[in-house]
Amino acid sequence: MKPIRYTEAMIQEFLGDGFWTKETFFDFYEKNAAELPDREALVDSRYRVTWAEARDLTNAIATAWVESGLPKDSRVIIQSPNSVYGFLARIAAERAGLVSLTVYPYLRQRELEYMVEITEAKMVVIPHIYRKFDYIEMYKELMARFPALKQIYLFDETVPESAPSGTKSLIQEAQKYLGKADPKLLDKRRLDATGDVGLLTSTTGTTGIPKLVEWPISPRVCTAKGRVQIWDLTEKDITMAVAPHAGGAAGTLTYFAAPMAGAKTVMLEEFDPKTALEVMAREKVTAIGVVPTHLVRMLEQDIESFDLGALRFIRSAGGYLPPKVANEAEDRFKAVITSDLGTQDVGSVSGCRVSDSVLLRRSTVGRPLPGNVVKILDDDGNEVPGGKPGQLWFRGPHAPAGYYRDPKLTSGVFDQNGWATTGDIVKLDQDCLWIMGRKKDMIIRGGQNIYPAEIEGLLNNHPAVSSVAVVGMPDEEMGEKACAYVTPKGGMAFTFDDMKTFLLDKNIAKYKLPERLELTLEMPTVGDSGKINKEVLKEDIARKLGQGMH
Structure with missing residues (x-):
């Protein structure tokens, strides 16, 4: 394809x-x-697999799928918790010349029916029960509605009687074909790393229905190599998927980058903060992939009672990490936190090195990855002078092919020459990209630009602030003014005067000051991403102003 x-x-x-x-x-x-046949490659709570075993199991699973009659380029959906066989299923799909779409375990019928329909998926790989949810029952209904979907493989050692006819155990099939795989047969189905779609990923999407993104294998390999370089990954590293491997927070580190360096990956099947710390200590983990919520939950534990001396760095992604949380995590984990920029829609743009200073790692998203060319443009499409803010555009070898079988939607993101924008307002300083805010979030007050990220970064350092989001609110005279939504830390007071005094002490221009404060117990988020949904906040303040509230 x-x-x-x-x-x-x-x-x-x-x-x-x-x-x-x-x-x-x-x-x-x-x-x-x-080169490392007896070195452990993949570990979860049930299985420990060496690199030689991982190769042989991959060949066995791939052979089973080919002999089941799946044509090359068939789309397969892998809905897997963090597990050894979840990883093996992904790599076996590639080996068998199949196009895999790995999705979060928490997705349900509404999201999946869209994916099954648009991809015309012929096979799914799922658990029977995970977190007390019956996946077989859900997929029975999907199979009845979408006749292209004919095969189910389970991440279980047995097949229950409730399963549709023909359902197979992935573990049983792997053992059945172990030693019987035909590498030459599989080589004939090898995907062209540049000329074929190798895998699909899904975006979060504000509508609740994800978009699917096409990837040849080459750009993913290219990005993984870039990450290996800036993270200094080697075969001595032991990475750990704390977040789901289906997403970028853990998947980039563990599924894509670790094998490049020969590093081992440990899987945490279900997040529990104490269990996560116990596994990190027992396995002597050197790098973890998390979303900010995981860090917050682990920081509530007695971290100092665990032997985490091996930990080098923490890859946090998938949501905003408040500087205070990052500082506490670095201090208590005795490991550095990296930051980077990229999206499923446009690909990876930049990243910080683990050796970068605290200032660069906390305030920037690092240098453009090898091969990426960036330009920073004003509203008229002209390049801005050095060090000035503008909208980030980039082009390079780390970008996907576009949206699945949708040239029109794709052309709205990439121009004919391959340039795309993340929508961020940035400035380039010390060779690094400093995020000032999102283009769509920029507030224009009487012709002057206010970048919310700048104000949020300052307010996040206030001792009474737990989280903050600055949004534009309509104003007859100025067009827009800034409104700050703040969740105070438990039991602490935070007033408009507190906010104003704190910001003025930071010597910022007065026009940037939020002119209204809204206190909220909890910020609205986009799906399960952890990202604050500013559209909801904009609608909320517009509604309150319409009601004449002050």
Whole structure:
């Protein structure tokens, strides 16, 4: 299946410049199996697998799927908790020439019916029961509605009687074909790393229905290599998926980057803060992938009672990490926290090195990744002078092909030459990108630009503030003014005068001061991403102003 956006000229450009190769992710499993055969590769609470075993199991699963009659390029949905066989299913799909879509375990029928329909998925790989939810029953209904979906494989050692006819155990099939795989047969189904769609990912989406994104394998390999470099990953590292591996917070570190370096990955099947710390200590984990909520929950524990001396760095993504939380985490975990910029829609843009200073890691999203070219434009499309804020545009080898089989939607994100924007207002200083705010969130007060991220960054350092979001509110005279929504820390008071005094002490221009304060017990978020939904806040303040509230 050919990617919809990449032209032959773009492919040859990135190959010629050396940023893309013809490598697939399975190639690194083979490399590690040859060089580190007895070194552990994947670990969860039930299984421990070496690189040689991981290669052999991958070949076995891939052979089982090919012999089941799945044509090359068939789409398969993998709905997997963090687990050894979840990883093996993903890499086996690539090995079998199948296009995998790995999704969060918490997705339900509303989201999945869209995915099954649009991809015409022929197979799903699922648990029977996870967190007391019966996935078999859900997929029975989906199979009845979408006849293309014919096969179910379970992350279970047995198949219950309730399962549809033909349902198989992934573990049983792996053992059945172990030692019987035909690598030459699989080689014939090898995906072209630049010319084929290799995998799909899903976006969060504010409507609740995710969009699907096409990826050739090359840009994902390219990004993973870039991450290995800035994180200084080696075969001595032990990474851990605390967040779900289906998402970028943990998946980028563990599924994509770790095999490149020959690093081991440990899987936490279900998040519990104490269990997470126990596993980190027992396995001597050197790097973890989390969302901010995981850090907050772990910081509530007696971290100092666990031996976490091996931990080098924490990859936090998927939501805003308040500087106070980051500072406390670095102090108590004795590990650095990295920051970076990228989205499922446009790809990876930049990242901080683990060796960067606290200022750069906390205040910037690092340097552009190798091969990425950035430009910072004003509202008229002109490049801004050095150090001045403008909208970030970038082009490079880390971007996806676009939205699944949707050229029109794709052309709204990437222009003909491959340029795209994250929608962020940034400035370039010390070779790093400093985020000032989102273009759509920028507030224009009487012709003067206010960047919410700047004000939020300052207010997050107030001892009484737990979380903050600054949004524009309509104003007849100025067009817009700034309104600050604040969740105070438990039991602490925070007033408009507290906010004003604190910000003025930071020597910011008076026009940037929020002119209204709204206290809230909890911020609205976008789905399960942890990101504050500012659209809800904008609607809330507009409604209150319409009601004449002051």
